[in-house]
């Protein structure tokens with residue numbers, strides 16, 4: 001789908017990858033609707049786009065609140081592309097994370113996909129045009145230590161995206177999907193993570209990932225896995241578990257989070273839209 005003249009809504013676009021994708025899409029002539037829990041951050045991104053000569057508006061929305069999502073969607077109006085990008089990580093061992101943190105991870109990374117997509121899909125079907133993008137994660141392909149909640153929520157996101165595509169295909173609906181599974185990105189979300197083999201599993205650059213996603217939207221690709229090495233994952237899945245464990249140890253994937261201290265210390269703040 002060409003982005004020139006398209007209306008693109010990105011959740012969690014107040015920072016990181018969401019902000020960068022918004023800037024890239026605006027650069028191609030799309031009109032942006034910036035959603036973020038943090039009102040100030042969202043407004044800043046919309047302002048940044050307008051300063052650069054683009055078109056953008058912002059709305060403070062907690063995507064876990066289905067009622068708030070449907071009212072904000074009504075206010076936003078029709079969109080051609082919905083990018084489900086908002087995400088959170090706990091980065092704690094199973095016994096260290098609080099119940100509230102675990103619930104929050106699933107609410108934002110998995111359940112919210114239902115509320116936003118259900119809000120915008122009817123309009124896309126009615127207008128005979130649309131694309132739903134799911135920003136999942138490599139953690140949705142490979143389970144990693146200290147990520148039981150994050151990884152499981154991203155597996156759910158991958159499953160959501162795949163089932164949605166199957167449903168739309170079966171109904172011959174005029175709406176397409178794209179699912180994105182990147183390894184770690186330098187946005188700060190996973191501050192302190194390490195990679196053992198940077199040549200095959202590099203820490204990705206935010207700008208590069210954003211460009212690749214926007215390009216995949218324009219080329220109507222269905223799936224984007226980054227870096228390409230991660231495409232070996234289905235082979236790993238077919239191996240006996242001990243062989244998979246051996247490969248994971250060789251790649252050091254379970255050690256990546258050793259020095260990661262987690263991002264949900266401000267859990268309460270995340271629940272309340274910031275001024």
Ligand SMILES: NC(=O)c1ccc[n+]([C@@H]2O[C@H](COP(=O)([O-])OP(=O)(O)OC[C@H]3O[C@@H](n4cnc5c(N)ncnc54)[C@H](O)[C@@H]3O)[C@@H](O)[C@H]2O)c1
Pocket residue numbers: 011012013014015016017018035036037038041061062063064084085086087088108135136137138181182183184185186187188189190270
């Ligand atoms: N950073 C990585 O290493 C990495 C790797 C793979 C996938 N991802 C995924 O990419 C996406 C973007 O991550 P990022 O690195 O840019 O993170 P980030 O923390 O920089 O940005 C996430 C944004 O989502 C917003 N947000 C959080 N909860 C929200 C809610 N309930 N409602 C609305 N907005 C909310 C935050 O305010 C923030 O602006 C996430 O889905 C993440 O899981 C990130």
